[in-house]
Amino acid sequence: MTPVPSLLLIEDDDAIRTALELSLTRQGHRVATAATGEDGLKLLREQRPDLIVLDVMLPGIDGFEVCRRIRRTDQLPIILLTARSDDIDVVVGLESGADDYVVKPVQGRVLDARIRAVLRRGEREASDSATFGSLVIDRAAMTVTKNGEDLQLTPTELRLLLELSRRPGQALSRQQLLRLVWEHDYLGDSRLVDACVQRLRAKVEDVPSSPTLIRTVRGVGYRLDSPQ
Amino acid sequence: MTEAQGGVRGWAATRKGHLSRLRFTSLRLRLVVVFGLVALTAAVSASGIAYWLNREAVLTRTQDAVLGDFKQAMQNRAGTLLPHPTQDELQRTAGQMANSSQRFSVLLVARDADGKTVYGSSGALDGFSLRDVPASLRAAVNKRQKVDSGNKYAYHLYWQRVTDHGTPYLVAGTKVIDGGVTGYMLKSLEPEAKDLNSLAWSLGIATGLALVGSALLAQAAASTVLKPVQRLGVAARRLGEGRLDTRLRVSGTDELADLSRTFNDAAEALEKRVDDMAARDEASRRFVADMSHELRTPLTAITAVTEILEEELEAESGSIDPMIEPAVRLVVSETRRLNDLVENLMEVTRFDAGTAKLVLDDVDVADQITACIDARAWLDAVDLDAERGIHARLDPRRLDVILANLIGNALKHGGSPVRVSVRASDAKDGEGAEVVIAVRDHGPGIPEDVLPHVFDRFYKASASRPRSDGSGLGLSIAMENAHIHGGTITAANSPEGGAVFTLRLPRDVSALTEGADREAEKGDA
Numbered sequence: 001m002t003p004v005p006s007l008l009l010i011e012d013d014d015a016i017r018t019a020l021e022l023s024l025t026r027q028g029h030r031v032a033t034a035a036t037g038e039d040g041l042k043l044l045r046e047q048r049p050d051l052i053v054l055d056v057m058l059p060g061i062d063g064f065e066v067c068r069r070i071r072r073t074d075q076l077p078i079i080l081l082t083a084r085s086d087d088i089d090v091v092v093g094l095e096s097g098a099d100d101y102v103v104k105p106v107q108g109r110v111l112d113a114r115i116r117a118v119l120r121r122g123e124r125e126a127s128d129s130a131t132f133g134s135l136v137i138d139r140a141a142m143t144v145t146k147n148g149e150d151l152q153l154t155p156t157e158l159r160l161l162l163e164l165s166r167r168p169g170q171a172l173s174r175q176q177l178l179r180l181v182w183e184h185d186y187l188g189d190s191r192l193v194d195a196c197v198q199r200l201r202a203k204v205e206d207v208p209s210s211p212t213l214i215r216t217v218r219g220v221g222y223r224l225d226s227p228q
Numbered sequence: 229m230t231e232a233q234g235g236v237r238g239w240a241a242t243r244k245g246h247l248s249r250l251r252f253t254s255l256r257l258r259l260v261v262v263f264g265l266v267a268l269t270a271a272v273s274a275s276g277i278a279y280w281l282n283r284e285a286v287l288t289r290t291q292d293a294v295l296g297d298f299k300q301a302m303q304n305r306a307g308t309l310l311p312h313p314t315q316d317e318l319q320r321t322a323g324q325m326a327n328s329s330q331r332f333s334v335l336l337v338a339r340d341a342d343g344k345t346v347y348g349s350s351g352a353l354d355g356f357s358l359r360d361v362p363a364s365l366r367a368a369v370n371k372r373q374k375v376d377s378g379n380k381y382a383y384h385l386y387w388q389r390v391t392d393h394g395t396p397y398l399v400a401g402t403k404v405i406d407g408g409v410t411g412y413m414l415k416s417l418e419p420e421a422k423d424l425n426s427l428a429w430s431l432g433i434a435t436g437l438a439l440v441g442s443a444l445l446a447q448a449a450a451s452t453v454l455k456p457v458q459r460l461g462v463a464a465r466r467l468g469e470g471r472l473d474t475r476l477r478v479s480g481t482d483e484l485a486d487l488s489r490t491f492n493d494a495a496e497a498l499e500k501r502v503d504d505m506a507a508r509d510e511a512s513r514r515f516v517a518d519m520s521h522e523l524r525t526p527l528t529a530i531t532a533v534t535e536i537l538e539e540e541l542e543a544e545s546g547s548i549d550p551m552i553e554p555a556v557r558l559v560v561s562e563t564r565r566l567n568d569l570v571e572n573l574m575e576v577t578r579f580d581a582g583t584a585k586l587v588l589d590d591v592d593v594a595d596q597i598t599a600c601i602d603a604r605a606w607l608d609a610v611d612l613d614a615e616r617g618i619h620a621r622l623d624p625r626r627l628d629v630i631l632a633n634l635i636g637n638a639l640k641h642g643g644s645p646v647r648v649s650v651r652a653s654d655a656k657d658g659e660g661a662e663v664v665i666a667v668r669d670h671g672p673g674i675p676e677d678v679l680p681h682v683f684d685r686f687y688k689a690s691a692s693r694p695r696s697d698g699s700g701l702g703l704s705i706a707m708e709n710a711h712i713h714g715g716t717i718t719a720a721n722s723p724e725g726g727a728v729f730t731l732r733l734p735r736d737v738s739a740l741t742e743g744a745d746r747e748a749e750k751g752d753a
Binding site: 013015016018019020022023026083104105106107108109173174175189190191219220221 | 521524525526527528529530531532533535536539567570571587588589590591621624625
């Protein structure tokens with residue numbers, strides 16, 4: 001990856017935007033900023049950043065909508081800035097395709113840690129491949145194919161699939177997955193896992209509502225199986 | 229256990245119901261009794277008078293007829309006898325006399341020529357003899373009266389009513405003037421007695437009917453009064469239970485309708501007052517919620533910038549002017565405090581608004597506690613007594629908030645070592661399995677008068693207490709978090725010294741959050 005990660009920060013409040021830009025720049029990121037969703041989407045096309053930090057409450061098209069529009073064409077990581085007062089925000093945000101979220105008032109250090117964790121998900125670490133039915137996970141090329149067709153996975157989805165595929169047939173708890181994939185501390189939000197599993201199922205399963213690969217293990221978590 | 233309690237409660241309720249109904253009927257009972265007494269007095273006196281008048285009328289009429297016939301017969305038959313008739317003549321005459329429409333028995337007494345007393349009886353009634361005639365009557369009959377202007381006859385007709393073996397009789401007697409024949413008659417009054425008896429029965433039945441009727445009337449009257457009273461009682465109780473929209477239907481213009489109208493007015497005023505207060509309360513809550521929301525935006529900017537200042541402080545000395553270094557430190561630390569305060573305020577407004585949600589996960593309780601202590605670098609100060617393997621389904625983040633507040637509070641006020649112990653209680657009948665976490669410190673304990681308030685918002689044990697880092701919301705938030713799990717926290721002083729906070733949480737909270745699990749179960753096709 002690029003040695004200096006480039007970020008796109010979409011935030012309408014001037015003070016927050018300036019402060020976060022300052023803070024993130026000091027952490028060693030290249031930061032581009034936009035005040036509205038429309039500007040953000042335009043900048044995204046021009047600059048191709050490595051990651052987007054996206055405020056939920058935006059004038060015009062809101063953060064969720066921006067997120068959905070990006071996901072239509074792009075798999076680049078998105079971190080939401082939410083007001084946790086509304087738990088529903090988190091759920092909607094994760095459903096519209098965000099990889100992670102940070103609650104305001106956000107500490108620059110926490111945001112930096114999350115950014116780095118998300119960026120690390122795309123790094124390759126092994127050079128073998130695994131096959132689950134029609135699904136082939138190529139750890140060297142960091143690609144996943146289904147029936148020979150390339151699947152467009154976000155780095156988070158890919159990392160989740162890699163972690164599951166590393167322990168085939170073994171159930172991993174949501175908290176374990178949060179540590180492995182999101183690098184969250186022990187207090188990770190298990191909804192991140194659930195939302196990501198849903199998105200992943202939609203891409204890799206034949207019938208997402210009755211999964212044969214990524215199975216739910218009640219009372220524990222999730223497990224990757226080879227279909228019989 | 230629960231069932232037994234339920235039974236006892238049920239019994240008590242039934243008993244209470246009975247008591248209230250009993251008390252309630254007393255007014256009804258009084259009305260019925262009074263109505264009954266009035267009806268009884270009226271009916272008894274009316275039928276008594278009626279009976280008495282009837283009785284006299286019937287008896288007098290019969291008596292007059294009988295006595296008239298007897299007198300006639302005495303004159304016509306006995307008067308024609310010789311002064312000293314024979315036994316046969318007397319007997320025959322008596323038979324003729326008795327042969328009248330009135331069917332009475334006749335006994336004639338006279339002296340025959342030899343001066344012997346002879347009797348002549350009609351024989352219709354068995355053994356009508358002089359023994360049946362009361363002595364007083366005989367004496368009156370045989371007594372010779374003085375004849376003067378006011379009394380034309382020497383002998384009069386006398387009569388008396390007697391009862392023999394339960395049958396009433398009319399006995400009469402007279403002497404033929406200048407004849408020497410004394411005649412007695414005996415007439416059974418049984419038919420008349422029977423008539424009067426049936427009259428008495430009828431009157432009795434009428435009285436009974438009047439009594440029943442009055443009781444029914446009393447009941448109806450009681451109902452018309454008591455039903456509105458009862459409705460009023462029910463409405464007042466509902467109002468007391470908090471259903472402020474309770475109103476009574478007002479019908480009529482009587483005093484009870486007035487009372488109902490007054491009740492409705494009072495209820496309306498109360499409802500309005502409560503609504504006003506609720507609205508004011510709601511407005512102030514919304515204000516706090518909005519305010520903490522608004523505070524967050526500038527705070528986010530300040531926090532981000534403060535971190536830069538903080539890094540400057542941590543960096544090699546010299547990068548910040550020593551003159552302003554204390555000012556920067558103050559800004560950094562107070563910003564953090566402000567952050568915590570706003571975060572806690574928002575948490576509280578979420579609970580108040582009821583928008584707080586549970587995000588459930590299966591966790592090992594001991595692991596959670598260890599992680600909570602570890603994350604805050606409290607490992608040295610906390611003595612953990614918990615075995616791994618106690619699993620629970622709950623919101624780990626909220627459990628962490630509870631634990632951090634309880635342990636943090638214990639460390640701040642009680643001092644280390646803080647002892648945290650965990651045990652699991654199995655499902656007993658009526659209660660689900662629980663996880664019980666006790667946090668005990670070794671401080672001076674909590675004063676008894678403070679104990680009930682430790683979970684109050686912004687409650688400070690004393691005004692002079694040194695300002696602590698806490699926002700004053702920690703324990704209250706911990707309690708709210710326990711409640712949303714369906715659990716609770718209790719505070720007490722340990723007999724061995726120090727305060728003990730005991731957290732009880734159900735081991736499976738899924739029932740509280742229907743649907744939270746649905747998504748996870750969908751996978752198992």
